[in-house]
Each structure stands twice: as structure tokens, then as C-alpha cells.
Amino acid sequence: MHDRHVGELLREWRRRCKLSQLDLALQVDISARHLSFVETGRSLPSRTMLLRLADHLRVPLRERNRLLVAAGYAPTFRQRPLEAPDLAAAREAIRQVLRGHEPYPALALDSRWNLVLANDAVEVFLEGVEPALLQPPVNMMRLGLHPGGFASRVENLAQVRAFLLPRLARQALQTGSAELSALHEELVAYGPPGELPPPDLAEVMLPIRLRHRGAVLCFFNTVTTFGAPFDITLEEIVIEAYFPGDARTAEHLRGLAAGVVNTESPGVCPRCGGTAGATSPRPAG
Structure with missing residues (x-):
């Protein structure tokens, strides 16, 4: 990815969006000829144009940074661990x-x-x-x-x-x-x-439909x-x-949160046809 020129990467994103050069050029308000020159490497897009193209192609922020680096620009979008x-x-x-x-x-x-x-x-x-x-x-x-x-x-x-x-x-x-x-x-x-x-x-x-402690839960x-x-x-x-896809699943989950689970005869989930635990609680574990 890092060894490919920016025009090649843009062409790949355009094809993923199933857009012709003319379609994308009209959206971004440039000529199809100019876009063709960018994709073939004959012309280098400005930072502003590159970000505008990426926006219309719905390129994720991580990949926008790669486009910027491929064009010789510094990356714009930061990435930090969530614990930062x-x-x-x-x-x-x-x-x-x-x-x-x-x-x-x-x-x-x-x-x-x-x-x-x-x-x-x-x-x-x-x-x-x-x-x-x-x-x-x-x-x-x-x-x-x-x-x-x-x-x-x-x-x-x-x-x-x-x-x-x-x-x-x-x-x-x-x-x-x-x-x-x-x-x-x-x-x-x-x-x-x-x-x-x-x-x-x-x-x-x-x-x-997930089996859990004698019940079949519907989500x-x-x-x-x-x-x-x-x-x-x-x-x-x-x-x-x-x-919860049904009342029995909701009851089972509330029982788990409260430290009890429902284990007696299963009923039928009215939404998805599975079974779910009935109402008699016992201590969890």
C-alpha cells in the first residue's frame, strides 16, 4: 500500500464505490481529464483536492492518511489508544x-x-x-x-x-x-x-438464539x-x-443481573421460535 502512488489508490477507491471517472469528477467539480491525470500519476492533487476526493469516496480516516502520505503530504488525522x-x-x-x-x-x-x-x-x-x-x-x-x-x-x-x-x-x-x-x-x-x-x-x-444455563435466549x-x-x-x-427479542429473555437477563437465573420448563420465544427459560429463580453460579 505504501509503495503505490496516490493516483492508483484513488482509482481503487473509486472502483470500490462503482463510480466512473466522469461521475466522480462531476461530484468533486473538476474535469474528468484532470481526474484521469491524477489517477495515472501525470498530475499531483493538492491536499485540499485529495481530501475532497476522499470525502466523496467515503474513505475511512486511516486510509485518508495513507492517501496523503502517498501524495507526499503529512498525515492529518490522529490515532491514539483509547486509554490516552x-x-x-x-x-x-x-x-x-x-x-x-x-x-x-x-x-x-x-x-x-x-x-x-x-x-x-x-x-x-x-x-x-x-x-x-x-x-x-x-x-x-x-x-x-x-x-x-x-x-x-x-x-x-x-x-x-x-x-x-x-x-x-x-x-x-x-x-x-x-x-x-x-x-x-x-x-x-x-x-x-x-x-x-x-x-x-x-x-x-x-x-x-443462544443457549445459556438451561434457557434459549433470543436477541x-x-x-x-x-x-x-x-x-x-x-x-x-x-x-x-x-x-431481548422476547419477555422471557428480558426476565432471564434481569435475573442474571440480580444474582438469580431462570431454569424451569422452557417456553417458546414468540419472535423467533426458540425456547426461553420460565419464571422460577435459583441462585446464580
Whole structure:
């Protein structure tokens, strides 16, 4: 990546967005001839033009820095560890979002699906997985699809794989990340050979049915990102919040938070068809 000239990188991003040179030139208000000269290396874009092109191509901040360096400019966007002192406010904001979602699971991930922060309720996913998979950095995509992770407890694993693996493949293609491509190849190998089943179009959103302590819980999740980040670390963080798909799951999670779990005869989840624990509590553990 670092050995390629900026025009070649821009052309690659333009093709990922499925734009012709004329389409992009019209959006950025330059001539298609000028853009052609930039892509072939006959002309060097100014810093302002390069950032404008990157904005229209929806290039992530990390990759915008690479474009700037390839063109001979200093990188603009900073990247600091989330533990950095000047990110204390952002770190506390993330923790507040995660704590506010309890007793339901919520976690913060970086762009490579590595766990950054989580609330206590995420233990429902981590319980019983192979210790090696919990060595940092904990990759939640691997944890969810690896046979030693919580994949063995997911009742609709084929449906979940059919949703997550194409999403990971698109992310690897859009970002050009070799690390994500390698992760995708690894996770594909864990499943049965052949094409993934098509998603169930009757579902409004993807349900996740997870066995936990004698119950089958039903979840759906949402993803939150920072609205206007100017830092690579913050741009790449996403918060995944899991919501109960039925009343029994909500009750089970409230019981876990209170130190009790529901274990008697399972009922049927009205949303996704799985079973969920009933109402008699016992001490957790």
C-alpha cells in the first residue's frame, strides 16, 4: 500500500464505490481529464483536492492518511489508544452507553472486531468459551463463529453465519484490509463447505438464539457509531447493543443481573421460535 502512488489508490477507491471517472469528477467539480491525470500519476492533487476526493469516496480516516502520505503530504488525522489521557471524555462516554444498556449486553469494538470495552452482561456470550479465545485482543467475530467460542450454543448458527460472513467480506473489500480478509478466510473454514444459505427475508432483523444455563435466549442487536469523529480511533469504534427479542429473555437477563437465573420448563420465544427459560429463580453460579 505504501509503495503505490496516490493516483492508483484513488482509482481503487473509486472502483470500490462503482463510480466512473466522469461521475466522480462531476461530484468533486473538476474535469474528468484532470481526474484521469491524477489517477495515472501525470498530475499531483493538492491536499485540499485529495481530501475532497476522499470525502466523496467515503474513505475511512486511516486510509485518508495513507492517501496523503502517498501524495507526499503529512498525515492529518490522529490515532491514539483509547486509554490516552486526552480521550478520557470519549472513553467515559462509551462506558456510560455500555452501563446504561444493562442488564442487556453491550460492547464496543474496533474496526477489526476486537473487543475494546464491554458491560457486565456480555458474560452471557463469554461464558464457557475456550480460554485461548479470551486472550487479548479478543476478536468477537472469531468468538462467535469459532467452534470453541459460543458458536456451539447458537441455535440458528447457519443463519447467523449467512449474515455475518458476507458482512465481513464486504468490509474487507471496502477497506482493503488484509487482516479482515484473513479473518474472513479463517471463519469460512469453520463452517460446512458450500454456499451459505440465503437470509430469511421474512425476518425484520436477524435474531440470535443462544443457549445459556438451561434457557434459549433470543436477541437482536443494533450498531452505534460516533457521528462526527476527527480521530481514527473514535471513527473505527462501533457499539453493539443487544436487546431481548422476547419477555422471557428480558426476565432471564434481569435475573442474571440480580444474582438469580431462570431454569424451569422452557417456553417458546414468540419472535423467533426458540425456547426461553420460565419464571422460577435459583441462585446464580
